[in-house]
Amino acid sequence: MTGSAISAEDLHTLLGASGEFALLDVRDARVTAERGSILLGVAAPLGVLETRIDTLVPRRSTPVVVYDSGDEGLAARAARRLTELGYSDVRPLDGGLRAWADAGHKVHTGGDHVVGQAFGEFVEDVYKTPHVTVAELLAAQAEGRDVVILDSRPLEEFQVHSLPGGTSIPGAELVYRVDEVVASPDALVVVNCAGRTRSIIGAQTLINAGLPNRVVALEGGTQSWILEGHTLDHGKASAAPPPRPANVETARARARGVAERFGIRTIDGPTLRRFQAEGDERSVYLLDVRPREEFEAGHVPGSLSAPSWDLAPWVFRHVGTHNARIVLVDGPDLVRATVAASWVTQIGWGEVFVTSTDSGAELETGPVAPVVLGLAEVDLVEAGALRDALGSATAPLVVDLAPSNGYLAGHLPGAVFAPRARLADAAAELPGDGAVVLTSPDGVVARLAAPELAAATDRPVKVLAGGTAAWVAAGFPVEAGDGHFVAPAEDAIRHGWFESDPERQKEGFRRYLAWEIGLVAELREDDTVPFRTFL
Template structure:
């Protein structure tokens, strides 16, 4: 273990500040502990990567092997083991946080609990900044009983929707909302966006509002809030919001273009992407944000499947190297633009691959199949959200605790001078 280089907490803090200043550096921060320990307390931008997952995941999560990597733990020795494994795999700039996360806290740094914290914190700040309106579960139940003109859309994955859903809801993962929802609504329709808790409801609703739809609200606290209100969820449904017709797609393109103009979303062509991917001096993540089914049917071999809403929801899982470039692709640029707009506001250098790449590839450059192994490994590391253990009272307490935790994240943000978001 003597070969492992170390970095002090104060030096790591200064490197964080350099990232905020946009000094052109990169940093991949890895927490080497097991998930149950990681979720109790960790650095905000740390990505959980225990030793048992390094071989399967690191190439996709930290693609440039010369990128600076700092590994941390809580004094149990896991960081040194992961750092040595990374060195064996060819990573050339790997160090360990001296004193671990306790040294970080002693130097005045914040420690956070939970999973996907950067994205969940951002969602809470989005709601506060934009004033994203919401409706409570009891209010929505009343609206449904009245027969009000509603479109309830669930911004989670199809798998999550199938497990539990709000009555009358339809599945529309967050990255697809702006493309598809326009065809659902008439002049008096109110769109209600829900997820399991808070973040994807807020982000989905605000995406639609930023794209020009006004009668859009988030379901406060999602399916958890529905259960806590004593209301019954439905199970086993698979109703989806369909692809838009030509008019709906054209409206979505116009809306996405307006968002791109406002947030500074830029496009690149295939040649420029190839050049960036070949650049050994800077990391470029290339993410295909189409649905898992579309990705599996055919994608560019360099791409990682990262459905748009899930990418924004879990940046710490997909985008480990801060300071990297991020290029997003889909077939018409709508979902890629919306996802890029949020990543830019989170501080990422995000771009969109010019639409038309799928047709120009002509099928010859595409490969089929998903990234099921990596996704399964990612899911296995995340503790399940507090849905339905056998004891109903324990479940209710866990759900309320989860919601209270997320709502409290902005209080930590206010104390943390190493975090900055820029809204557009």
């Protein structure tokens, strides 16, 4: 049964307590960014709730608070749905975010997970992470100095755009692989990302690890590079190789220093298995921080892939419960797990441990599919049959529940867009009066939405088997462009990288960077900040 609503004051007390809890923001990203959020809230939009909740909050008895803006009715729906899925202690925030603000508590705007960027600015402010401007970087290169540019983003992001001469070494891989790229202790090491957060954390990671070089963050990352009138590379694939044995030993020594400074605890196999056996009483998250290909080559049973660059500072993407046990898994050297653990510890998200794939369990191979809760039996239509039906006089209406950016990039011919969370309410707005076929990228969200739409309309409702991916795999065409929106798209936050006009792009970059820099002042107004310092 769904619990009674929780007041803003009682929620504020809960956020400062030591027990486990999950605070879930069930709105779409753009609404969260524009209307604001609670710092410790975790994004779990109602439209994809069943696809994320088992990973975010695995223990069904965890106290869960759900909230919306206060006037959408989404939190009450989310609370009912979570109760149906087996969660036993779910409460909506009475009055939503509006009540939180009215009670005098801090509301953060500008992003759907402000805490990640805010942590980066906190790190720079507390540790005085050094930085250089684009002009200073170029001047050092013009003087003939030995300058090494390390991009702290993963290779797939790096390939989209990168600084000339840069090398991708994301997250904790920086400590693991840096000696394969930085040959001299006299080189100036410049760490960049697309903006500020990962530049700061990447540079401070190497400083914390004791790299003998001068290490700095590039102020504003690739956005500042464009703002200064320079051109980025595109399609490059420069990545640091795995470390040679001698460099692994150097990395291990540095990681031991990190572990000592930040109090990182290593656990063995029996302790891990005890944690897992206590999973009904204490939440335990078992996250493998290695690159995905290493994870798939062999991982501890029950672990999930969470590469170090996606975990820190974005721990909320993987851990929805505060004050839980978080166990980070690595290979025998534990370098990357230790470095990632140092950041999760400083974020203050939970009780952090590291362990090795050599913990005694027989390893599993291959990817791990996410658990989706609440899937019901629905009427399916195969891609070929749908193609034939669309060419008939009684063609069904195709409704695409993909993220709006995906819909714009490519959808079935004639398909209309609708967000799943608004679909049932917009049933009367769907064009035509015949059958409706729902699709989504892999068909999962469409399957979740079908019973809701069927209950709101007399029109026959089916689901495209395998979703839009199956349609494309069958060789059938898609069309791009604006299409038809049955309800507004509220899932995508507009930023400078989306702009095609150069001046509008630059204006977007300036706004974003100014917002990030201002986050330190915003944190000073919030008494729920969990961040920890180790000076």
